[in-house]
Amino acid sequence: MPTTLPYVSLPLDQEDIRYAYGPDSAPRTGVEPGMLEEIRVDASLMFPGTSRKVWLHCPAGVSFSDDCAVMFFNDGWWYLDPDGDVRGAIVLDNLAATGDIPPMIGVFVDPGVLDGDGMPTKHRNAEYDAFDAAYGNFLLDEVLPLVAQRFPISGDPRMRGICGGSSGGDAAMTAAWYRPDGIGKVIAFNASFAQMPGGNPYPSRLESELARSTRIFLHAAHRDLNWNARDHNWFAETLETAAALSRSGYDFRLVVGDGGHSPNHGGVLLPDALRWLWSEIAQK
Structure with a gap:
């Protein structure tokens, strides 16, 4: 049966766009919070000198007799905040209640903070934008235990x-790229591939290396940073990454929206991104 979508007119102004949230992004009557x-x-072998908070979310009614799925969320509290743009725990509660995702532990991981002589310094970009195995190793070898x-x-x-936006989208892709043995699914909203040191590595690496079994949900905003510039074009870099994924035979999905570099659209998309990402597991 074909899927019929309701008609929605395209906005003429692509700059100042804000998407409305669906019912899965608000507390639902009858759904018990997890x-x-x-x-x-406070101690990390992979990122010495950093400290951070991590929140573990377990939906109500999860059976602890079976092995659970795990979903990492970068920028932990920002993605967890019930009044924020993403509202991760609310979404996980609603999707767990309907059975749209398997029993799942949400792991919301803040970026590290360095204490330099009493002056906290964010370690976010050093962790998230690097193209190496460090962040994936940190999640799997230090947080997952x-x-x-x-x-x-x-x-x-x-x-x-793993899910993340902006530089957190870089980190999500890179963690799964270097650790396909431990992370098999990715959501990257408005990824900042253009600002990775040395430039976006994915188009060339995807075309030159054997495809992994990773399932990937990409999101891009048409008015992202430098959207019509020759260099450091955040919108174009995501499109080029998507094209390379397509040519390389990956199971991926690309959603392009209007607006600029904002977490709003990604937050609106999160319920359906999770449904799609986990659909082959949830349906078994």
Whole structure:
């Protein structure tokens, strides 16, 4: 059966766009909020000198007799905040209640902070924009064991995903790229591939290396930074990454919206991005 979408007119102004949230992004009557636990990571082998907060979210009614899926969220509190642009825990609660995702632990990881003589310094860009294995190793080797102390989690990379926006989108792609053994699904909203040191590595690497089994949801904003510039064009870099994924045979989905470099559209898309990303698991 074909899917018929309701008609929506295109806005003439592509700059000042804000998308309305759907019902999965607000608390729903009859859906019990999940459990939330805050932990700290004050020592890291991968990122020495950093400290950060991590929040673990477990939807109500999850059976702890079975191994759970895991979804990492970069920029932890920003993606967790119930009054913010993404509202991750609310979305996870609603999708778990309808069975649209498998039993899943949400792991919301803040970027690291360095304490330089009493002056906290954000370590976000150093962790998120780098094209190396460090961040993926940190999540799988340092954060995931803390999750496993509390919940039975699956060892199957197809049961592990990661989500992020802007530089957090870079980190999501790179963590899965370097650690396909531990992370098999990616959501990248408004990724800032253009500002990665040395430039966006993905188009050339995707075309020259064997395809991984990673499933990827990409989002781009038509008026992202430098959208009509020859260099450092954030919109174009995501499109070129999507084209390389297509030519390389990846199972991916690209959604392009209007507006600029904002988390709003990504937050609106999160419920459907999770549904699509986990659909082959949830339907089994």
